[in-house]
Amino acid sequence: MSNFQTIEFYKNKKKEYSLLPFRFECLGENNYVVTNLAGEHLIITRDALENLVRHKLNSSSADYVNLRAKHFLTDDKTQIAKELLSIKLRTKYSVLSEFTGLHIFVVSLRCEHSCPYCQVSRQSDDKVKFDMSTEVADRSIDLALRSPSKNIKIEFQGGEPLLNFQLIKYIVLASKTRGGDKNISFVIATNLALINEEILIFCKEHKILISTSLDGPKEIHNTNRPRPKGNSYEKAVEGIQLAREYLGIDSVSALMTTTQNSLGHVKEIIDEYLKYSFLGIFLRPLSPYGFALKTKTYAAYNADVWHEFYMEGLEYIIDLNRKGIKFREYYTSTILTKMFTSQEVGYVDLMSPSGIGIAAVVYNYDGSVYASDESRMLAEMGDNSFELGNVLINSYEDIFLNPKLLDPIEESFAFSVPMCNECAFEAYCGADPVFHHGVFKDFIGRKPDSEFCKRNMKIFKYLIKRMEHDPYVKKLFMSWAQPNA
Amino acid sequence: MEVTITFDANVYSSDAIKKAAYRSINKFAINIVNDGSNIKCSLTFKATTTESQIKSYVDEFKKEVLDQDLRESIKKETEGIRNLILAHTFSKTGLIKDE
Numbered sequence: 210m211s212n213f214q215t216i217e218f219y220k221n222k223k224k225e226y227s228l229l230p231f232r233f234e235c236l237g238e239n240n241y242v243v244t245n246l247a248g249e250h251l252i253i254t255r256d257a258l259e260n261l262v263r264h265k266l267n268s269s270s271a272d273y274v275n276l277r278a279k280h281f282l283t284d285d286k287t288q289i290a291k292e293l294l295s296i297k298l299r300t301k302y303s304v305l306s307e308f309t310g311l312h313i314f315v316v317s318l319r320c321e322h323s324c325p326y327c328q329v330s331r332q333s334d335d336k337v338k339f340d341m342s343t344e345v346a347d348r349s350i351d352l353a354l355r356s357p358s359k360n361i362k363i364e365f366q367g368g369e370p371l372l373n374f375q376l377i378k379y380i381v382l383a384s385k386t387r388g389g390d391k392n393i394s395f396v397i398a399t400n401l402a403l404i405n406e407e408i409l410i411f412c413k414e415h416k417i418l419i420s421t422s423l424d425g426p427k428e429i430h431n432t433n434r435p436r437p438k439g440n441s442y443e444k445a446v447e448g449i450q451l452a453r454e455y456l457g458i459d460s461v462s463a464l465m466t467t468t469q470n471s472l473g474h475v476k477e478i479i480d481e482y483l484k485y486s487f488l489g490i491f492l493r494p495l496s497p498y499g500f501a502l503k504t505k506t507y508a509a510y511n512a513d514v515w516h517e518f519y520m521e522g523l524e525y526i527i528d529l530n531r532k533g534i535k536f537r538e539y540y541t542s543t544i545l546t547k548m549f550t551s552q553e554v555g556y557v558d559l560m561s562p563s564g565i566g567i568a569a570v571v572y573n574y575d576g577s578v579y580a581s582d583e584s585r586m587l588a589e590m591g592d593n594s595f596e597l598g599n600v601l602i603n604s605y606e607d608i609f610l611n612p613k614l615l616d617p618i619e620e621s622f623a624f625s626v627p628m629c630n631e632c633a634f635e636a637y638c639g640a641d642p643v644f645h646h647g648v649f650k651d652f653i654g655r656k657p658d659s660e661f662c663k664r665n666m667k668i669f670k671y672l673i674k675r676m677e678h679d680p681y682v683k684k685l686f687m688s689w690a691q692p693n694a
Numbered sequence: 695m696e697v698t699i700t701f702d703a704n705v706y707s708s709d710a711i712k713k714a715a716y717r718s719i720n721k722f723a724i725n726i727v728n729d730g731s732n733i734k735c736s737l738t739f740k741a742t743t744t745e746s747q748i749k750s751y752v753d754e755f756k757k758e759v760l761d762q763d764l765r766e767s768i769k770k771e772t773e774g775i776r777n778l779i780l781a782h783t784f785s786k787t788g789l790i791k792d793e
Contacts (some may be wrong), residue, residue, distance in 0.1 A: 228768055231772075232768075262764050263767075267735065631765050
């Protein structure tokens with residue numbers, strides 16, 4: 210008798226393996242996407258999924274090897290899988306312990322535009338009533354600097370913040386003086402109509418970035434964004450060019466909002482961004498808040514219509530890249546970063562636990578503090594569910610331990626929300642209690658009825674299928690997953 | 695319009711059926727009765743739902759019950775590894791005082 214085992218002994222032996230936590234979702238037909246705790250994904254057939262769960266998967270199969278490599282199962286060869294998964298998870302959630310990094314200062318609610326989808330602004334000359342005071346600014350700076358985060362970003366918003374530029378100057382100088390070893394950066398979100406050399410010289414001196422609005426070509430932009438002389442577009446593009454002369458091309462970014470006027474024109478909108486040498490675009494749907502609801506602009510399109518718009522835009526951008534024109538869609542990039550890396554990009558809508566208060570907080574012109582920009586928009590509709598206190602009377606502890614912040618974060622945490630807790634895309638998605646409260650009057654909502662859920666699920670499935678079918682797209686998307694690449 | 699579907703209670707749990715039904719909450723209302731050996735589901739559709747839609751929603755529901763059954767098995771086997779995450783959330787905020 211031989212001292213060696215026969216070849217059959219080693220062949221097709223079913224190894225004992227243990228499952229690691231994972232979720233799955235049907236992609237249509239016989240294909241399923243499986244995602245592990247860190248958000249890594251694979252596509253497998255229904256049979257392979259069934260075999261995996263029933264411990265019938267053959268250890269020599271390609272599925273077994275792939276699933277083991279991506280930490281869906283562990284066997285005697287891969288005891289390190291649990292540790293690797295833990296490290297990836299820890300990296301992903303490490304941003305939470307930094308707490309609030311983005312501090313939004315609403316220095317004035319006044320605006321010279323009267324956009325129908327605008328959430329908050331007022332057309333008024335009453336500076337006392339609608340501008341932030343120095344006292345409110347001082348108290349807000351104190352709170353911002355209490356954040357444990359080493360990196361603090363202060364974003365000036367409005368209304369039109371440049372209507373209260375003197376206060377912006379004050380806040381920049383005061384926060385730098387009082388900031389100690391914090392790295393403080395600044396952004397002004399402005400329509401650029403009031404930009405001038407004096408402002409830009411100050412911005413250059415203090416490395417202040419500019420974020421503006423560009424809704425597309427002249428006709429779309431000016432229809433979306435009415436102002437007295439009907440020249441919002443002209444002001445924006447002149448402002449973009451002037452700001453770039455002083456601050457450099459990378460210091461000026463633009464955002465668009467999709468309205469009914471935008472539908473059917475996504476290519477022209479993207480072309481406009483290319484014309485002004487932007488490196489990408491954020492195809493952004495309207496939110497169900499403020500004037501967008503009151504003026505029925507929000508109701509102009511649903512998740513399906515928006516998805517068509519987004520898909521057409523994304524396909525156009527993919528084709529541009531195929532032709533050698535480097536350009537990206539930023540919402541897609543955010544999702545892809547979550548899919549392919551352990552980085553948390555800190556985009557409030559796509560965070561769970563929710564990013565309200567944790568990733569961003571808003572100090573309103575009158576001293577009231579809101580858990581997010583959308584929270585103050587809800588408040589403008591009379592819903593103060595996310596008003597955390599007032600800087601003039603409340604302490605840091607009062608504000609950040611307020612049940613109005615902690616309850617929605619806890620209740621909406623996707624790990625314990627029906628449907629989200631079993632959803633394969635949970636790692637890419639967010640809790641967004643403010644959206645769901647705005648629509649359903651509770652922090653969770655019924656996900657099968659949620660436009661937020663529908664819109665994002667469609668995108669996740671589309672991106673995964675698109676990569677699966679086209680190696681070029683996969684390579685392109687993997688490059689978009691690197692935010693600074 | 696009402697459709698009745700019966701599942702074997704020895705094969706499927708009430709939980710799996712409830713979770714599957716939740717995913718279709720926007721398509722039909724459901725009443726679930728478990729008599730120990732069978733789980734009887736009565737699905738009520740809106741008057742505007744067409745016959746072909748009903749057929750597709752019922753098929754979808756049955757497939758979803760199978761998926762939920764798999765999810766249950768995964769959950770049972772992997773429950774212990776899940777809860778390591780939240781501790782990180784407020785760890786460095788300075789908001790948690792020492793006892």
